[in-house]
Amino acid sequence: MMHQQTQQQQQQTPVYQFNRVDLFYGTHRALDIKALDIAGGSITGLAGPNGSGKSTLLKLMTFAEQPTHGEILFNGKKEQPFSPGVRFKISLLTQRPYLLKRTVFENTAYGLKIRGTNDNLETEVAKALTKVGLSFDDFAQRRWHELSGGEAQRVALAARLALRPQVLLLDEPTASVDLESAQLIRQAALAARNEWGTTLVIASHDRLWLDEICDSTIQLFRGKAIKPGIHTVLQGPWIDQEDGLRSFPLGDDQYFFAVPPAAKEQDTVGLIDNLQISVNVDKDGTRDTNGNRSNSRFINQLNGIVTQLTLDPKTLKVATTVKVGDHRFSLRLDGTKVAALAIHPGTRVTINAGSDCLTWL
Amino acid sequence: MDFILAGLIQAMELLVTGDDATWSAVMATIKVSTCSMLMSMAAGLPLGFLLGYFDFPGKRPLRTVLDTLLALPTVFIGLLVYAFISSQGPLGDFNLLFTLGGIAVGQTILAFPVVTALTAATVEGMDPQLKLTLVSLGAGRRNIITTCLWEVRFGILAAAVAAYGRVMTEVGISMMVGGNIKWHTRTITTAIALETGKGMFANGIALGLVLITIAFAVNLSLSFLRKQ
Numbered sequence: 001m002m003h004q005q006t007q008q009q010q011q012q013t014p015v016y017q018f019n020r021v022d023l024f025y026g027t028h029r030a031l032d033i034k035a036l037d038i039a040g041g042s043i044t045g046l047a048g049p050n051g052s053g054k055s056t057l058l059k060l061m062t063f064a065e066q067p068t069h070g071e072i073l074f075n076g077k078k079e080q081p082f083s084p085g086v087r088f089k090i091s092l093l094t095q096r097p098y099l100l101k102r103t104v105f106e107n108t109a110y111g112l113k114i115r116g117t118n119d120n121l122e123t124e125v126a127k128a129l130t131k132v133g134l135s136f137d138d139f140a141q142r143r144w145h146e147l148s149g150g151e152a153q154r155v156a157l158a159a160r161l162a163l164r165p166q167v168l169l170l171d172e173p174t175a176s177v178d179l180e181s182a183q184l185i186r187q188a189a190l191a192a193r194n195e196w197g198t199t200l201v202i203a204s205h206d207r208l209w210l211d212e213i214c215d216s217t218i219q220l221f222r223g224k225a226i227k228p229g230i231h232t233v234l235q236g237p238w239i240d241q242e243d244g245l246r247s248f249p250l251g252d253d254q255y256f257f258a259v260p261p262a263a264k265e266q267d268t269v270g271l272i273d274n275l276q277i278s279v280n281v282d283k284d285g286t287r288d289t290n291g292n293r294s295n296s297r298f299i300n301q302l303n304g305i306v307t308q309l310t311l312d313p314k315t316l317k318v319a320t321t322v323k324v325g326d327h328r329f330s331l332r333l334d335g336t337k338v339a340a341l342a343i344h345p346g347t348r349v350t351i352n353a354g355s356d357c358l359t360w361l
Numbered sequence: 362m363d364f365i366l367a368g369l370i371q372a373m374e375l376l377v378t379g380d381d382a383t384w385s386a387v388m389a390t391i392k393v394s395t396c397s398m399l400m401s402m403a404a405g406l407p408l409g410f411l412l413g414y415f416d417f418p419g420k421r422p423l424r425t426v427l428d429t430l431l432a433l434p435t436v437f438i439g440l441l442v443y444a445f446i447s448s449q450g451p452l453g454d455f456n457l458l459f460t461l462g463g464i465a466v467g468q469t470i471l472a473f474p475v476v477t478a479l480t481a482a483t484v485e486g487m488d489p490q491l492k493l494t495l496v497s498l499g500a501g502r503r504n505i506i507t508t509c510l511w512e513v514r515f516g517i518l519a520a521a522v523a524a525y526g527r528v529m530t531e532v533g534i535s536m537m538v539g540g541n542i543k544w545h546t547r548t549i550t551t552a553i554a555l556e557t558g559k560g561m562f563a564n565g566i567a568l569g570l571v572l573i574t575i576a577f578a579v580n581l582s583l584s585f586l587r588k589q
């Protein structure tokens with residue numbers, strides 16, 4: 001009961017509040033977040049391609065770096081690196097863990113020793129190792145170089161769980177580990193949230209996992225948080241057409257035509273929300289690469305092939321990937337629609353999207 | 362060829378029987394080089410860490426100067442130190458000329474850039490994930506510095522060994538500042554130079570063997586520590 005009350009209180013107060021935060025590396029703006037709140041005890045996903053700013057955002061959340069402009073409030077207070085308000089409360093697990101050149105025990109106990117938790121050190125370390133599926137007896141005295149990649153990642157997570165942090169930041173924690181380790185890491189992270197009310201922020205390319213467990217997902221692109229949802233990204237250069245549209249070569253003699261943005265830069269990025277794309281089965285196998293220009297609103301009709309169908313267990317939608325030329329379009333379809341159209345990997349389909357459906361970055 | 366072989370045999374006899382003059386030079390070398398190593402590491406380690414760990418304006422030019430100092434000729438250091446500690450020099454009142462203390466000052470100047478530059482290079486080569494990991498585990502600034510130093514301890518030990526080798530084998534400073542005074546400031550290298558000049562190859566070879574043995578022992582210790 002007490003734990004539930006604490007969790008409710010945590011969820012009412014944002015644990016993080018970003019206010020007009022940006023971060024520059026030289027002249028390059030790596031991150032630009034206008035506003036962002038993360039509720040205590042929640043699970044937040046960070047999605048986006050490589051270089052979109054996920055890791056940079058996590059570093060700022062760790063207070064290992066400070067933003068160039070703006071402020072980040074943690075538990076309602078403006079904090080500094082190494083301040084008592086953030087030490088031992090926020091912990092980041094990176095994709096490629098660094099283990100100290102010591103034993104597994106010393107690695108797991110490092111934070112506890114610094115915090116001054118010297119009583120029951122062995123018990124605490126054993127508990128943390130058990131949470132990530134490692135036996136204390138078998139692993140405690142192993143040295144850092146005697147571990148596989150998955151075991152090293154689990155030891156790194158155990159070292160963080162031992163501190164019972166208020167916030168656990170996971171930067172692609174399962175990207176380079178085996179399936180068993182990935183499953184154990186996911187379970188341990190979720191257990192931390194469920195047992196201690198730890199706030200989780202997870203950066204991952206595994207969109208299905210994020211959709212399954214996260215209360216909300218922030219989509220990042222080029223350092224900016226963009227409209228939530230599943231997007232197909234068309235990154236320029238675009239080619240200006242005589243009729244005022246601009247086209248994007250998809251390969252295989254197909255083009256995506258779009259109404260250009262106000263700014264005329266040709267390397268702008270267009271995002272297509274999956275909700276703006278419809279799909280039809282290409283029954284006769286004919287191709288119409290010119291689209292339907294009879295309407296005042298131009299509809300792109302693109303021929304592609306279904307490459308992947310995966311059920312999202314949280315929304316019960318079917319995540320569908322359609323390859324058009326050299327590019328992949330992401331859709332979320334109702335199960336009934338997939339069944340009615342008898343879509344399966346390998347099915348030839350036509351996808352339809354309006355020329356004005358893009359969000360320009 | 363025979364005289365070299367004979368010199369080698371005589372050298373072994375000198376070492377085994379404990380020839381006073383030979384062992385006096387050995388002890389002077391160990392004392393002065395250890396003293397200069399301690400002083401250069403006390404100053405060079407923290408500075409090397411700062412240079413390797415932090416980015417600040419002017420860091421690159423400073424590294425260039427430091428790297429240039431690695432090639433500083435020992436006779437030039439000997440000349441500078443001599444000028445400073447001779448009775449007419451600004452530090453003449455300390456009466457360091459022709460003493461082991463004077464040699465130690467010169468050798469400290471010789472070893473300092475080696476320790477600093479190699480420590481900076483080792484720290485610069487640290488995995489960038491290390492600091493982030495330590496921050497993630499709640500480490501404060503002091504914890505980060507001590508843990509980083511511990512993580513790169515082998516690189517720093519290698520720097521110390523390289524510097525130790527440089528000070529033990531130098532001749533210029535010991536000769537110019539120490540004066541090569543028997544029983545007093547004669548070191549292994551100055552003794553070898555003198556004995557060779559006199560045609561006393563046995564003594565020279567004996568001292569050379571001691572130098573090689575010390576270098577071997579230091580490297581063996583480092584290798585043992587690495588395994589630990």
